[in-house]
Amino acid sequence: MSGHLAVVGLGPGDERYVTPEADAALASAQALYGYGPYLDRVPLRAGQSRHPSDNREERGRAAAALRHAAEGARVAVVSGGDPGVFAMAAAVCEAIECGPDSWRALDVAIIPGITAMLAVAARIGAPLGHDFCALSLSDNLKPWELVERRLDAAASAGLVIALYNPVSRTRPWQLRRAIELVRRHLPAATPVIFGRSVGRPDEQVQVVALDIADTADADMATLVIVGSGVTRVIHRPGRSPLVYTPRAAAEVSA
């Protein structure tokens, strides 16, 4: 069995985030699988086949890539951001667990990438500078009650919260509800960051206070970061503000 499957994180936006490790994995692949717009970000190379699929076809895409690798090919599944954070690596593992024994014999490599929350945080300062969590607001694969329980737990324990998948066409109200919920735990002035299309030409990063945060500013390409009670905003004349969460929790909250 010589098949090889790499699950490759492209990072957000353009090639400036693609690590040398990811680049090498893409260059050595015979076949590329992925959501169409992610595949479009990979340079064309002679002799490579491309197998685009739709956004919501993660399990089917993983299975197709594994079948191809099990035939002996070098296959890469591309993922935006980091493949291990709400992305293709878990889908590939699920498929392996449920699939034929031959898939367990494959050489599988996960290649990490810059996940969206790190890129958005970097654009605005260091909002993830102390304890934080990453939650998906999608209730396609978990009950909404569980999302609420996790938001409550995180906000009341003082964790900064990065929200992935805040909005989609079929999930229009979840972000509004999440913001209402964290308002119960956090000061009105807590900074909320909306980072949209970070690393791409249409990038937009906004900071607003929690009490006036308008969820209409978010769409499918947005990553939202809700500060904790100690997250701070530094205003800078003629420059965008810096938002950061101090390393010393007690000192600042006292």
Place this chain on the structure above:
Amino acid sequence: MSGHLAVVGLGPGDERYVTPEADAALASAQALYGYGPYLDRVPLRAGQSRHPSDNREERGRAAAALRHAAEGARVAVVSGGDPGVFAMAAAVCEAIECGPDSWRALDVAIIPGITAMLAVAARIGAPLGHDFCALSLSDNLKPWELVERRLDAAASAGLVIALYNPVSRTRPWQLRRAIELVRRHLPAATPVIFGRSVGRPDEQVQVVALDIADTADADMATLVIVGSGVTRVIHRPGRSPLVYTPRAAAEVSA
């Protein structure tokens, strides 16, 4: 004011994780600041000055770099992993907030990198494949009671937990106590991952069940990931196991 300060994430381990954006920021700097071993990972370039400092000198290092940039230089502060995750970006923001007005006028850029939990997760599968948190076990800058409250909140809400700074010479018992604490919430078989020196020649990644996890396996270079109640282990004949957290919470925990 032409000064420029970049806070640059090198990722873990070697150059395969250094993004093109980080490489460009390092190449264009006139002066490099950082913890000595991180500076040693940056290629030598003619005309650049180097200013190593000790591990625990974050605030002083940030202030020195800002002073240098305020004189009009292009300065880079290097950080392992991602500078925004328990690293230099928050220290730089703190120094700016408390420093002279001229520091607020500087052009400041944070360059994200692959943070340790992403690299460790990638080596073993996709343990961060669903909702998770990142907690620092250091009680140098926050009370230990707050660490315990956050561990309780995270484990009882079903979040996977990445533990940064699990052990140091002056903090020998905190990881053991943390593991004891999460055992109250999680099944005995919950996978715990010890990732040491990932990306370096002496890399070691181990998976053990929570009930027998031995904290003597961790040191300052270790990142620990504690699974949630639904995190799974796929055994593979002749290969290391894959550990992943499924995307569907309810389906698996039911």
